[in-house]
Amino acid sequence: AQSVAQPEDQVNVAEGNPLTVKCTYSVSGNPYLFWYVQYPNRGLQFLLKYITGDNLVKGSYGFEAEFNKSQTSFHLKKPSALVSDSALYFCAVPPRNTGKLIFGQGTTLQVKP
Amino acid sequence: ETGVTQTPRHLVMGMTNKKSLKCEQHLGHNAMYWYKQSAKKPLELMFVYNFKEQTENNSVPSRFSPECPNSSHLFLHLHTLQPEDSALYLCASSLGTSGGANTGELFFGEGSRLTVL
Numbered sequence: 001a002q003s004v005a006q007p008e009d010q011v012n013v014a015e016g017n018p019l020t021v022k023c024t025y026s027v028s029g030n031p032y033l034f035w036y037v038q039y040p041n042r043g044l045q046f047l048l049k050y051i052t053g054d055n056l057v058k059g060s061y062g063f064e065a066e067f068n069k070s071q072t073s074f075h076l077k078k079p080s081a082l083v084s085d086s087a088l089y090f091c092a093v094p095p096r097n098t099g100k101l102i103f104g105q106g107t108t109l110q111v112k113p
Numbered sequence: 114e115t116g117v118t119q120t121p122r123h124l125v126m127g128m129t130n131k132k133s134l135k136c137e138q139h140l141g142h143n144a145m146y147w148y149k150q151s152a153k154k155p156l157e158l159m160f161v162y163n164f165k166e167q168t169e170n171n172s173v174p175s176r177f178s179p180e181c182p183n184s185s186h187l188f189l190h191l192h193t194l195q196p197e198d199s200a201l202y203l204c205a206s207s208l209g210t211s212g213g214a215n216t217g218e219l220f221f222g223e224g225s226r227l228t229v230l
Contacts, residue, residue, distance in 0.1 A: 034217045043115065043203055043221030090156070094217040099144055099210035100169065101217050103156040 002027045004074075004091045006104040013081045013111050021076040021107045023091030033074040034092040034101065035065055044090065050074060061085070081111045116140040119204050119222035126194065127230050134189040134225045136204030144210045145187040146219065147179060150201040162187060163210045194229045201226050 003026045013019045025031055035047040048059025055067045065076045076089060091104040117138045126132050138145065147159040161169035162181040176198075178190040187204055205219040 032217055036219075041223070043117070043119075043223045044205075044219070045115070045221070046218055049217060092217065099163075099207045099217065099219075100146060100158055100161055101219055102158070105155045 002031075002093045002095045002102060004033070004093050004102065004104040006089075006091055006107045008107050009105075010108045010110060013109070015083050015111050015113050016080050019078050019081040019085070019109065019111070021089050021109060023074045023076065023104060025072050025074060025091075025093055027072075027093055029096065031074075032094055033065075033067065034094075035059065035063070035074075035076050036090045036092060036103075037061075038088040038090065038106075040087070047076070047089075081109075083111050083113055085109060086111045115220045115222065117204060117206055117220050117222040119202075119225050121225060122223065123226045123228075125228045125230065126191070128194060128196075130194075131190070131192040133191065134202055134204075134227075136187040136189075136222055138185055138187075138204075138206040138220070140206055140220060142206035142208055142220070143184050144207045145181060145184070146205040146207075147187065147189055148203040148205065150203055150224070151199075156203070160189075161210060168210060191227070194227075196229050199227055199229045 005024050033050045036044040038044045048057050050057045050067045058064045063078050088106050090106050092101040120135045144163045149157045159173045160179045165181050180188040201224040203224045204222045207219045
């Protein structure tokens with residue numbers, strides 16, 4: 001079965017520092033991988049996805065993610081964190097040939113001024 | 114604005130009440146989804162509809178009853194709920210469910226926060 005795991009419940013970063021939110025996957029074949037963000041009292045918003053091609057994927061709000069096949073990881077990164085990046089981040093994978101998503105448990109990102 | 118509107122945003126109900134959650138999408142999508150988000154738990158996929166037909170029911174208790182009269186509207190009818198059903202219920206839509214280049218790009222509403230007393 002396709003699944004993703006986010007090993008950290010919370011990540012704390014100072015504003016201006018680089019941030020990384022981790023995700024590992026368990027997928028048969030070539031994976032499609034996604035990151036979504038949820039701001040307080042809001043629904044989820046699509047950030048970026050990896051389908052094929054370059055291992056470094058760029059998305060919204062200056063975020064990027066690196067697909068690493070050997071480590072089965074898809075970590076979300078940003079070179080310089082903003083306080084407004086504080087939110088709940090979800091990694092996700094669609095079971096093969098479906099449009100639905102299976103989400104990780106989420107990681108709360110806290111960016112302190 | 115994501116193009117997916119959920120009402121009501123907040124709902125408090127007793128265990129014997131009957132209420133409904135409504136979701137409407139203005140994106141021309143063909144697939145709609147209900148997800149449940151509880152504190153300290155992963156998002157749970159409840160139901161999937163594609164072209165008004167239910168394609169997935171993830172062992173959801175019968176006290177939750179979905180309805181999809183057309184591709185733009187999705188309802189979740191609630192009756193005799195339990196306190197543990199208190200959660201944020203998220204509706205989402207997508208172009209379709211058959212995979213392809215747009216696979217996984219779901220558009221979510223802001224959710225309906227349900228409290229069962």
